[in-house]
Amino acid sequence: MPITKAPSLLMKKFLKNEIGNSKRVLDIGCGDGVMALYLISSLNCRVDGVDLDKGKIRRANEKFRKRTVKGLALCRFCDSKNIDEQFKNETFDAVLIIHALHHLADLSSILSKIKYILKVGGKIFIEEYRHNFGEKLDNCPRFSSNKIKSMLNTAGFRYLRDHKIHENFIMITAVKGGIK
Numbered sequence: 776m777p778i779t780k781a782p783s784l785l786m787k788k789f790l791k792n793e794i795g796n797s798k799r800v801l802d803i804g805c806g807d808g809v810m811a812l813y814l815i816s817s818l819n820c821r822v823d824g825v826d827l828d829k830g831k832i833r834r835a836n837e838k839f840r841k842r843t844v845k846g847l848a849l850c851r852f853c854d855s856k857n858i859d860e861q862f863k864n865e866t867f868d869a870v871l872i873i874h875a876l877h878h879l880a881d882l883s884s885i886l887s888k889i890k891y892i893l894k895v896g897g898k899i900f901i902e903e904y905r906h907n908f909g910e911k912l913d914n915c916p917r918f919s920s921n922k923i924k925s926m927l928n929t930a931g932f933r934y935l936r937d938h939k940i941h942e943n944f945i946m947i948t949a950v951k952g953g954i955k
């Protein structure tokens with residue numbers, strides 16, 4: 776069952792403030808491209824999506840073809856554990872993991888690969904189900920916001936922040952630090 780439909784007004788405002796216009800964004804576990812479509816069509820971002828579900832990838836790319844400027848978005852088949860092979864060092868201004876963290880294995884390795892492909896000052900966005908939400912939907916693990924922040928801190932991200940966008944979801948952002 777899809778949890779993410781069109782982003783809410785609050786989410787749109789949040790993404791506009793936190794990502795901004797014309798940025799380069801990677802959406803990990805992008806599904807059928809709902810979030811990407813908003814970022815492309817309203818914020819003029821360039822979005823790459825990765826997912827493992829070929830049906831969702833096809834649907835995302837169809838949406839992009841019909842509703843956005845050619846070349847601004849591409850969803851491809853790629854396991855999150857291989858993003859450092861698909862994308863170069865310091866490519867992205869923002870990386871999103873929306874309702875997908877609980878599907879991913881070896882999170883510490885994935886977070887360090889995300890740091891590799893993010894620009895210095897680039898942001899990671901993790902939205903996850905709250906502990907008591909969606910338990911009947913799958914058998915995947917649930918994370919508290921403290922657990923997510925602790926993993927990000929260990930991976931070397933800075934400026935960890937908790938945002939209240941939706942009563943059932945945690946939204947955490949963090950920044951790749953460094954001198955440049």
Ligand SMILES: C[S@@+](CC[C@H](N)C(=O)[O-])C[C@H]1O[C@@H](n2cnc3c(N)ncnc32)[C@H](O)[C@@H]1O
Pocket residue numbers: 777778779780803804805806807809825826827828831853854855856872873874875878879880
């Ligand atoms: C609950 S859906 C969320 C989709 C989308 N982010 C949204 O909010 O609508 C989780 C997505 O993560 C994808 N996924 C699961 N494991 C993955 C992996 N290792 N690498 C990339 N994507 C993965 C699934 O195929 C699925 O499309």
